[in-house]
Structure formats: structure tokens, C-alpha cells
Amino acid sequence: MDSLNELIKGKIPCEETGIQIRHTLCAICSPANNCGIDAYVKDGRLIKVEGTQEHPKNHGFLCTKGQANRAFIYRKDRILTPLKRVGERGEGKFQAISWEEAYGEIAARLNGIKAEDGPEAVAFFGGYNKWYRPWLRRFAHSFGSMNYGTESSTCMTGGWIAWKLSSGRLSSPDMGNCDLFLGWAYNPYYSRYLNVKLAEECKGKGTKFIIVDPRITPAVEKLADLHLRPYPGTDGALALCMANILIQKGWIDQEYIDTYVHGFAEYAEYVKNFHGGNIEALTGVPYVQVEEACRMIHESRAMAINENSAPIPHHKNGVQNYRAIMALSAITGNYDRSGGQRPVKHTFTHQVSGFLTREDDFADGTEPKDARPAVGAERFPLWYHMEREMQVVDLSRQILEGTPYPVKAVFAMGMNMRMLPDVDEWEKALKKLDFFVDTDLFLTDTAKLADIVLPACSSFERGEFMTYAKGYAWYTNPVIDRVGDSKSDAEILKDLAWVMNLEDEPLKAGYEANIRDMVQDLDITVEQLRESDLPVHVPGSGQPPMGSYIQGGMDTPTGKFELYSELIAAHPEWGLDPLPTYCEPLNGGDPKEYPMILCSGGRLPHTLHSRLHPIPWLRSMRPDPMADISLEDAREHGLEAGQDMELYTKNGGIFVKANPTSRVPKGVVFFYHGYPEADVNRLLSREHVDPYSGFPAYNSTRCGIRALSGSADHRPGEKPMEKEEG
Amino acid sequence: MKGYTIDLDLEKCISCGACMVACMDQKDIHPENGQKPFRTVFDLETNRDGITAYSHLSLACMHCVDAPCITACPSACIRKDEETNFTIFDTANCIGCHSCAMACPFGIPSFGEDGKMEKCDGCYVRVHHGMKPACVKACPVEALRLVELEGDKTILPERSLQESSKNILDQQV
Numbered sequence: 001m002d003s004l005n006e007l008i009k010g011k012i013p014c015e016e017t018g019i020q021i022r023h024t025l026c027a028i029c030s031p032a033n034n035c036g037i038d039a040y041v042k043d044g045r046l047i048k049v050e051g052t053q054e055h056p057k058n059h060g061f062l063c064t065k066g067q068a069n070r071a072f073i074y075r076k077d078r079i080l081t082p083l084k085r086v087g088e089r090g091e092g093k094f095q096a097i098s099w100e101e102a103y104g105e106i107a108a109r110l111n112g113i114k115a116e117d118g119p120e121a122v123a124f125f126g127g128y129n130k131w132y133r134p135w136l137r138r139f140a141h142s143f144g145s146m147n148y149g150t151e152s153s154t155c156m157t158g159g160w161i162a163w164k165l166s167s168g169r170l171s172s173p174d175m176g177n178c179d180l181f182l183g184w185a186y187n188p189y190y191s192r193y194l195n196v197k198l199a200e201e202c203k204g205k206g207t208k209f210i211i212v213d214p215r216i217t218p219a220v221e222k223l224a225d226l227h228l229r230p231y232p233g234t235d236g237a238l239a240l241c242m243a244n245i246l247i248q249k250g251w252i253d254q255e256y257i258d259t260y261v262h263g264f265a266e267y268a269e270y271v272k273n274f275h276g277g278n279i280e281a282l283t284g285v286p287y288v289q290v291e292e293a294c295r296m297i298h299e300s301r302a303m304a305i306n307e308n309s310a311p312i313p314h315h316k317n318g319v320q321n322y323r324a325i326m327a328l329s330a331i332t333g334n335y336d337r338s339g340g341q342r343p344v345k346h347t348f349t350h351q352v353s354g355f356l357t358r359e360d361d362f363a364d365g366t367e368p369k370d371a372r373p374a375v376g377a378e379r380f381p382l383w384y385h386m387e388r389e390m391q392v393v394d395l396s397r398q399i400l401e402g403t404p405y406p407v408k409a410v411f412a413m414g415m416n417m418r419m420l421p422d423v424d425e426w427e428k429a430l431k432k433l434d435f436f437v438d439t440d441l442f443l444t445d446t447a448k449l450a451d452i453v454l455p456a457c458s459s460f461e462r463g464e465f466m467t468y469a470k471g472y473a474w475y476t477n478p479v480i481d482r483v484g485d486s487k488s489d490a491e492i493l494k495d496l497a498w499v500m501n502l503e504d505e506p507l508k509a510g511y512e513a514n515i516r517d518m519v520q521d522l523d524i525t526v527e528q529l530r531e532s533d534l535p536v537h538v539p540g541s542g543q544p545p546m547g548s549y550i551q552g553g554m555d556t557p558t559g560k561f562e563l564y565s566e567l568i569a570a571h572p573e574w575g576l577d578p579l580p581t582y583c584e585p586l587n588g589g590d591p592k593e594y595p596m597i598l599c600s601g602g603r604l605p606h607t608l609h610s611r612l613h614p615i616p617w618l619r620s621m622r623p624d625p626m627a628d629i630s631l632e633d634a635r636e637h638g639l640e641a642g643q644d645m646e647l648y649t650k651n652g653g654i655f656v657k658a659n660p661t662s663r664v665p666k667g668v669v670f671f672y673h674g675y676p677e678a679d680v681n682r683l684l685s686r687e688h689v690d691p692y693s694g695f696p697a698y699n700s701t702r703c704g705i706r707a708l709s710g711s712a713d714h715r716p717g718e719k720p721m722e723k724e725e726g
Numbered sequence: 727m728k729g730y731t732i733d734l735d736l737e738k739c740i741s742c743g744a745c746m747v748a749c750m751d752q753k754d755i756h757p758e759n760g761q762k763p764f765r766t767v768f769d770l771e772t773n774r775d776g777i778t779a780y781s782h783l784s785l786a787c788m789h790c791v792d793a794p795c796i797t798a799c800p801s802a803c804i805r806k807d808e809e810t811n812f813t814i815f816d817t818a819n820c821i822g823c824h825s826c827a828m829a830c831p832f833g834i835p836s837f838g839e840d841g842k843m844e845k846c847d848g849c850y851v852r853v854h855h856g857m858k859p860a861c862v863k864a865c866p867v868e869a870l871r872l873v874e875l876e877g878d879k880t881i882l883p884e885r886s887l888q889e890s891s892k893n894i895l896d897q898q899v
Binding site for chain 1: 737750757771773849854860
């Protein structure tokens with residue numbers, strides 16, 4: 001028999017301890033995951049988390065990040081009340097105010113700016129978490145502004161645009177049925193960890209894996225039959241060369257191409273530019289390895305290709321490279337075929353669940369007619385055509401320059417300027433605003449620049465609708481007491497809709513009423529979902545049979561898979577190429593002064609942007625901002641492990657620690673983002689972006705490194721001094 | 727022999743650290759105060775003769791069947807939990823002599839601010855209640871397992887940390 005003391009110390013849920021297990025979801029990363037959580041709760045407070053065994057998404061597992069939910073929720077800098085700035089912007093001096101006062105001031109200021117400068121002078125920015133996006137989008141529209149935008153201006157949407165151009169629809173790999181997985185930028189061990197189990201099962205039953213990644217990741221260690229290591233941003237050239245080989249050798253599906261593919265002749269002509277004579281110079285990958293990859297494709301029955309949100313799109317040639325990679329699926333007849341790519345439709349907040357909701361009707365229901373085009377529409381016309389929202393990468397410029405029209409206020413939720421290139425410029429822009437509101441769980445460096453800060457609550461402290469793959473839906477209930485006076489983001493938007501007197505009755509009706517409308521076509525009700533302690537299977541859900549999308553005609557101008565985009569061809573004024581053409585990824589700059597490539601995209605298992613850096617549990621695993629450099633580069637620069645070094649680009653330098661490793665290739669520096677004391681996004685330019693998507697080239701910027709002597713003068717974390725030499 | 731131990735499938739581990747976080751969550755560990763979890767992961771690479779090898783390790787108390795720390799402790803703080811075989815402790819009488827740490831072939835016992843020994847107790851109270859140790863529950867790649875001492879081998883011997891560690895222990899005892 002365990003003593004009461006042992007039971008309490010063991011956190012055993014039982015009557016004696018008063019500890020209860022309640023079910024909720026983790027919302028640290030994106031709604032595409034949102035794993036089920038067993039929250040161990042005592043007296044309204046969270047004392048421990050575990051993955052929920054019976055949850056259809058994660059089956060009891062949690063990743064390193066999700067395991068830290070307690071420390072995340074009770075982070076020391078949680079905001080407890082609405083705050084009003086009393087010091088200078090960025091100084092972090094605030095006074096607590098009531099919700100009424102905060103709402104009153106926000107309404108007066110935003111409506112005032114609207115009256116004076118027009119509704120488009122107010123921009124609405126959605127950061128983390130993402131669950132409230134449809135509501136914020138509708139709020140912006142009902143306010144009269146097209147200037148709604150999110151951090152997906154730098155994540156996921158670039159790949160989605162590539163898919164829309166090619167096949168009209170997002171598509172995901174049918175890994176379970178393939179016998180060759182082309183794992184382009186694939187490392188599920190560090191992100192999308194739930195895919196590991198399926199990958200290892202497939203490996204066990206004989207599926208072959210090609211991993212394409214400059215780094216030697218756990219995926220390379222555990223899965224790769226062939227590892228191709230192109231330099232960052234050269235993926236398009238590699239894919240086009242593969243296409244050239246496949247076509248030359250006749251290893252393509254001509255019948256499929258003739259029936260379902262548009263623009264093959266022009267494409268086949270273009271790919272001839274990538275061949276044995278130049279591919280190693282362009283990409284670093286030996287031609288024999290490219291040939292070997294093609295042989296594996298030829299010998300496979302079905303090839304699925306990894307879909308990725310960040311690694312490939314985070315280059316100035318990102319969309320084009322993405323198209324070039326996915327073209328391999330079309331020319332080999334694997335698109336919309338079992339074991340290939342499956343076209344999918346989102347159910348709700350980017351979940352693909354096998355049934356549809358009326359989310360888009362709600363989110364776009366009040367789009368203003370005759371409003372001025374959103375920020376970024378001029379610089380990134382394809383983006384605006386596709387997304388009908390701000391490309392936020394252009395927002396700092398527009399705030400500072402006032403062209404084509406001034407933006408004077410930003411209403412942000414969970415905004416993190418540290419995710420965007422040229423952070424110093426962002427800081428200037430946010431300081432220049434007439435009015436800036438940010439809601440967040442934490443008093444972040446971005447929130448510190450705001451005039452009014454509103455305290456948002458975590459997923460454990462709210463109820464929300466969520467859907468999951470294979471036909472599941474859920475409506476959670478709060479499981480712990482709210483921290484301070486925080487409110488859910490959806491409540492804040494509803495309250496503001498009333499205070500600002502927006503002419504939008506559904507928005508004023510609130511989240512739960514809106515969800516009722518969105519699920520009205522389903523054979524399930526909000527009440528049923530709320531009553532259940534776990535996600536519920538939605539009757540009648542399921543994916544359409546493979547092949548039905550290509551046979552029914554795809555959502556592209558020609559109804560076919562477009563290797564040659566007729567949408568782009570119809571808009572010569574955009575200056576974009578209809579074919580997935582390749583251009584060199586690096587920015588301008590003297591290769592002698594900046595001889596290396598900075599890649600700030602490589603993930604770590606215990607980080608998510610900057611949100612988790614302040615959590616001691618996670619930070620203790622890699623306490624210092626460290627640059628991963630090759631052993632050769634370390635030797636050349638006289639750098640030992642843990643030694644202080646400067647990482648610099650044309651934009652400036654940061655002081656970090658060296659981490660020599662054989663996992664990265666010579667000439668490339670991998671550095672994780674979001675460290676306030678060593679913010680790599682200070683080194684990036686907002687001009688070095690993909691003209692198709694507006695995505696910043698986080699993964700390929702010219703840089704240099706140097707050892708710092710006399711470490712007392714140059715501790716990591718200090719602002720670098722002016723460079724003394726070249 | 728009844729009871730359990732915690733084993734690691736060396737082929738499956740990827741040093742992601744989920745086990746460490748789970749340990750800190752379960753045991754209320756504060757690294758900002760200099761505390762460390764009772765489990766540590768290692769992400770190792772070795773370069774020999776131009777050949778690079780990568781290996782991963784998650785290490786905590788091995789809960790040895792013949793645990794040398796038990797006999798080494800002059801204050802009889804350490805004992806076996808009968809139900810689970812886990813090596814558990816009551817440090818009320820701990821004098822902080824470090825004898826256990828010196829006896830341990832894996833260097834596991836550590837000492838808190840009060841000078842008293844602390845280490846992994848296998849979450850034995852959780853196991854009494856039909857739950858897995860926190861680290862085992864957390865492991866997202868199922869590398870860490872709660873295994874029966876005399877049950878079927880769920881981890882192949884050549885991939886098992888327990889198996890590969892036995893030699894070390896045999897040599898020392």
C-alpha cells in the first residue's frame with residue numbers, strides 16, 4: 001500500500017489525492033496536429049500532462065514540445081490583465097487596466113483611424129496559435145479592410161500555392177500504400193513526429209526511402225536507402241534533372257501524361273538544361289546519385305513525395321522548386337493514384353478530416369466589395385490572387401513608406417516579429433504606428449511594443465472545436481482555471497465586435513453559435529461533441545476514391561495537372577514563369593566576403609519559433625544559441641565546440657556558439673531562429689524573397705563566420721560591434 | 727524474478743528529449759535552479775578513420791537486479807521495491823557520503839542542494855497503479871519500454887541498452 005505522501009508525490013489520480021485527469025488538446029504548434037492531452041489537474045491547476053491513449057490523433061504519444069505544456073501555460077511572463085502602455089514603445093512599462101477600458105480604447109482608436117484614413121489603414125495580424133483565424137479574417141472584413149494576414153505568409157501557403165498552380169488542390173503523400181517514399185526535406189523525428197510510426201512500419205515491410213536533405217538527420221540515419229544532399233535552395237535544379245533523366249530513359253507514364261497532364265512538351269524541353277554536365281556544380285549532388293534516384297523511381301510501383309510547409313518554400317525560388325518536385329509525381333503517373341499523392345480538402349483550420357464544414361463561408365462571408373487590395377498585392381500579385389489576404393512580409397515596408405497607402409494601426413493576435421526577416425526594421429515599423437494592439441499569452445518582445453496588450457488564454461483554459469483525420473470531430477471544455485483575467489481569442493473578437501458595433505450579427509453571436517452554423521450539414525451536433533470526453537466519429541465521413549479528382553477534371557484552367565501554368569501565362573504583367581523554371585537561390589553580395597550559406601530553417605525537437613526558448617525544461621537541452629557548422633569549416637576557422645563566433649551577413653552579425661558537427665555539409669551554417677539575444681532574422685533581408693509567394697529566403701542567404709578571440713569582449717547575447725574588417 | 731526494468735531500444739532512440747521533459751514534469755524539476763532530470767539523453771557522433779557513426783542514448787538508473795548502490799549505502803537508504811524490482815530510496819538517513827555514486831557503474835546517483843542522494847525511482851508508485859513510468863509513457867518513438875524481467879524480450883538483445891550494459895555491470899560487481 002502506498003502512503004498518501006507517496007500517492008501525492010507520484011501524482012496518482014485518485015480520490016485520496018484529489019487529482020483528476022481531464023481531456024484537452026495541445027495547441028503549442030499548429031491546428032494540423034493538436035494532440036490529445038491527459039491533463040492531471042488538482043484544485044483547478046495543471047500539475048502534469050500526458051498524451052491521451054484513446055485519442056485518435058496521437059494514441060497516447062506527445063512530442064518533446066507538447067510534453068512541456070505545464071511550463072508553457074505557467075510561463076513566468078503570462079499576461080494576467082489587459083495592459084496599457086505607460087512608457088516608451090518597447091520599454092515594457094504598462095499599467096493594468098480593465099477589459100472595459102481596453103475595449104473602449106481599442107474601439108475608439110480603430111474606428112477613429114478608419115474614419116480618417118479608411119478601413120484599410122488598419123491591418124489585422126494573426127500569429128500563434130492559429131485557431132481563431134477564420135474569426136479574425138471575418139472581423140477584418142466586417143471592419144472593411146482586406147488587410148488580414150497571418151504568419152502563414154511565411155509558412156505552408158507557399159507550398160499550397162505551388163499545388164494550386166499545378167493541380168488546383170493541396171495534396172498529401174499516400175505513404176501507407178507506396179513502395180518508394182521520396183522524402184524531400186523529410187525528418188518526422190523533429191516535426192510531425194506522429195508520422196514516424198507509419199514511416200517505420202513502411203520501412204519494415206520493404207518500402208524504400210530516398211531522403212533529400214543537406215543535413216544528416218535522424219530520418220537519414222533510420223530510413224534512407226539513398227541520401228541526396230543538395231545545397232539549400234538548389235532542390236529545383238535537382239528535381240528538373242531527375243525529370244530529364246526519367247524522360248530520356250523513357251521511365252515516365254506517357255499514357256497518364258497524355259490524359260491528365262498539361263504542358264509536357266514545353267517542360268520536357270526545358271528540363272534538358274539540367275544534366276550530367278552541370279548538376280553537381282549546381283546542386284552539389286553527384287550525377288550518379290541522381291541517376292540512382294531515378295532508377296529507384298523507375299523500379300517502384302508507387303511513389304509518394306513528402307509534402308512540406310517550410311523547408312522547400314523558404315527560398316527565393318521556393319514555389320518554383322516545389323512545383324518542380326511535385327511535377328515528378330505527375331510525369332510518373334503517381335498523382336491521385338494509390339501510393340502516390342492524394343488530393344485533399346481542408347475540413348477546418350487546415351485539418352484534413354474527410355468531411356467538410358462551412359468554415360470558408362464564415363471566414364469569407366463579409367469580404368468587403370471595392371476595398372483597396374491588401375498589403376503586398378502589388379509586390380506579390382500571385383499571392384494576392386490566390387490568397388485574398390495580406391502578404392505580411394510587405395507590411396513593415398508599407399508602414400514605413402506609406403505606399404501605396406498608409407497603414408496606421410495593427411490589431412494583432414499572438415504576433416511575433418522575430419519570425420520575420422529584418423527584425424530591426426519591423427521594430428521600427430511597429431514603433432511608427434499610431435496604434436498597435438497585441439493579444440498573447442506572454443509579454444513577448446512584440447507585445448512590449450504595443451499600446452494595449454490583451455491577455456489570451458491557452459487551449460487548456462478554453463473550449464474549442466477541432467477536427468482530426470479519419471472523420472473525427474471534437475469540442476473541448478476548459479480543464480483548468482484561467483490564468484489571471486485572460487480570455488480566449490474568440491471571446492475577445494466577439495466582445496470587440498459588440499463594442500465596435502460591427503454590422504455583423506454572426507460575429508456578435510460568438511464562437512459556439514458560429515461552429516453550429518459551420519457543422520450544420522453534418523450528422524452530428526455541438527451538444528454531442530461537447531458531451532464526449534474524446535473526439536467523435538462523424539457519420540458519413542471518408543475520402544473520395546483515388547483517381548476521382550483527375551478523372552473529374554482538376555481545379556486548374558485546363559482541368560489537368562499543369563506543368564505549364566495557364567494562370568501565370570494569362571498574367572504576363574506579373575513577370576512570372578508558367579514553367580517551373582529554376583534560378584540560383586542565393587542573394588546578391590560578394591561571395592568572397594560572404595562565402596557560406598546561412599540556413600535558418602533546420603528544426604530542433606524541443607523548439608517552436610521563439611515560444612519555447614524561455615521554458616527552462618526545454619532550454620536546458622541546448623542552453624546556448626549554437627551554429628551547426630561542418631568539421632571542415634570549424635577547422636578552417638579555428639573553431640572548437642562551444643567557442644564564441646560571429647555569424648554575419650550583409651545585414652549585420654550575431655554572436656553565437658560554435659557547434660561543429662558532421663551532420664551538416666561544408667559551406668553551410670545551420671542556425672535556429674527566435675533567440676532574442678542572437679536573432680538570426682536580424683541578418684536576413686526583406687528584399688530576399690520569393691516573388692511568387694513573398695516567402696522570405698530563410699534557408700539560403702550568403703553569410704560568413706569568424707572565431708571570436710578574447711571571449712570576455714564578445715559574449716553571445718550581446719549586440720555585435722561594428723565589424724572591424726572586411 | 728518478478729518485476730520490471732526500464733529498457734531502451736538503441737535503434738529507435740533519436741535523442742529528442744521527450745523523456746527528460748516528462749521526468750521534469752513528473753518530478754517537479756527546476757533546471758533554472760540548477761536541478762537536473764533523473765534521465766539524460768545523449769546525441770553522439772564519433773569520427774574514426776574517416777567513418778562517422780551516430781548513436782543515441784537515454785540514460786537513467788538501470789534498476790540493476792543486484793544493485794551495487796544498495797550494499798554500498800552505509801545508511802541503508804536504498805532498497806528494492808518488492809512489487810516492481812525498482813531501486814527505490816528513503817533518504818531520511820542519507821549522510822551524503824556518495825558511496826552509492828561511487829558504487830554505481832553508470833554514475834547515476836546525484837545529490838540535491840541538501841546534500842542528499844536523488845535518482846530515478848522508476849515512478850514505482852505509478853507502476854503500482856497500472857501506469858507506465860513517465861519517461862516510458864512519453865517516448866514518442868517507443869524506444870523506452872517498461873519490460874518484465876522474465877517476460878518475452880520486446881527489444882532485440884543487440885538493440886537493448888539493458889543487455890549491452892550487463893557486461894559493464896558484470897565486470898564491476
